[in-house]
Structures are given as C-alpha cells and as structure tokens.
Amino acid sequence: xxxxxxxxxxxxxxxxxxxxxxxxxxxxxxxxxxxxxxxxxxxxxxxxxxxxxxxxxxxxxxxxxxxxxxxxxxxxxxxxxxxxxxxxxxxxxxxxxxxxxxxxxxxxxxxxxxxxxxxxxxxxxxxxxxxxxxxxxx
Amino acid sequence: xxxxxxxxxxxxxxxxxxxxxxxxxxxxxxxxxxxxxxxxxxxxxxxxx
Numbered sequence: 001x002x003x004x005x006x007x008x009x010x011x012x013x014x015x016x017x018x019x020x021x022x023x024x025x026x027x028x029x030x031x032x033x034x035x036x037x038x039x040x041x042x043x044x045x046x047x048x049x050x051x052x053x054x055x056x057x058x059x060x061x062x063x064x065x066x067x068x069x070x071x072x073x074x075x076x077x078x079x080x081x082x083x084x085x086x087x088x089x090x091x092x093x094x095x096x097x098x099x100x101x102x103x104x105x106x107x108x109x110x111x112x113x114x115x116x117x118x119x120x121x122x123x124x125x126x127x128x129x130x131x132x133x134x135x136x137x138x
Numbered sequence: 139x140x141x142x143x144x145x146x147x148x149x150x151x152x153x154x155x156x157x158x159x160x161x162x163x164x165x166x167x168x169x170x171x172x173x174x175x176x177x178x179x180x181x182x183x184x185x186x187x
Contacts, residue, residue: 005176005177006173006174008170009171010168010171012167012168013166013169017165029171031171034177114167116169120175125175125177126175127173127174127177128173129173130171130172130174131170133167134168134169135166138164138165
C-alpha cells in the first residue's frame with residue numbers, strides 16, 4: 001500500500017479588524033488531492049473547504065505581528081474509489097474546529113507578508129497546512 | 139530652495155504621515171499552502187461512505 005498525503009493548495013481570506021488586536025475572518029481553501037493505492041484498490045480524494053475564524057494578535061508591533069487563530073471550517077471531500085477494477089465516486093462534507101498560529105511582517109501600510117501554521121480536523125482525519133501569503137488592507 | 143521644492147517636500151511629508159496613521163479595517167489575503175496530513179487515518183474515508 002502506498003499513499004500520497006501531501007499537496008499544495010491555496011486559500012483566499014477576507015478579514016475584518018474590528019478591534020486593534022482582534023479580527024474575524026472568512027475563507028475559502030482548495031486543499032488539494034490525496035491518494036492511496038493498494039493491491040486491488042485505488043482511492044483518490046479532492047478536498048476543499050470554507051470557514052470562519054477569529055484572529056488575535058498576541059504581539060502587535062509597528063512592523064511585526066504574531067497571532068493565533070481559532071475557527072470552524074466545513075470541508076467537502078470528493079472521492080473516487082476503484083476496488084477490484086470497479087469504480088465508484090461519492091462526495092461528503094464534514095465540519096470541525098481548527099486552530100493556527102502565525103506571523104506577519106509589515107511591508108507597507110497596506111501590504112503585509114504572512115506565514116502561518118494551521119491544523120484542521122476533517123472527519124476522523126486531520127491535516128496540517130503551512131501557508132505563505134500576502135495580506136492587502138483597505 | 140525654491141518654493142516649488144518646498145511645496146513638493148511638504149506634500150511628500152504629509153503623504154508619508156497619512157500613510158503611517160492609516161489603520162486598515164478590512165483586508166484580503168491570498169496564500170499558497172503546503173498541506174500534509176493523516177487524511178486516510180484509520181481508513182476513515184472508506185468508512186465515511
């Protein structure tokens with residue numbers, strides 16, 4: 001049996017900073033594709049999701065921020081399964097909590113660069129997500 | 139220093155000060171993600187069906 005449980009994806013987030021250190025965020029994420037193959041079967045799933053979270057800045061300096069995040073996400077899983085040369089497909093959804101930590105560096109007053117680590121629960125499985133991105137304020 | 143240079147300097151200083159005082163209330167973020175997990179842990183996606 002072999003499995004590929006790593007993939008790259010992207011996340012699009014909108015945030016509203018309603019207090020100096022507190023923001024609420026909504027996001028959509030394309031998690032990617034994962035596969036598992038055995039002697040008589042092949043299992044492939046595509047995962048995407050959306051959710052809402054609260055972000056709290058533990059450190060809020062002029063040029064640097066450190067934050068934590070707690071939220072709730074809903075994932076949709078599209079599965080294609082081949083067992084003994086018989087193919088089937090299905091999709092399902094699951095909702096669960098997630099958490100994360102990260103840091104932002106202020107490039108300009110409008111533009112920050114952000115790196116973060118999040119852990120999501122999906123069903124009885126989970127995945128880690130390391131995200132590198134840009135934040136544009138308006 | 140000419141009057142034109144003085145005015146340009148004042149506009150530049152004012153612009154920088156306004157930018158520094160600007161406090162964004164809304165933002166959008168786009169990230170590239172490296173995902174890694176126990177997606178098939180315990181055969182859970184088989185049992186989910």
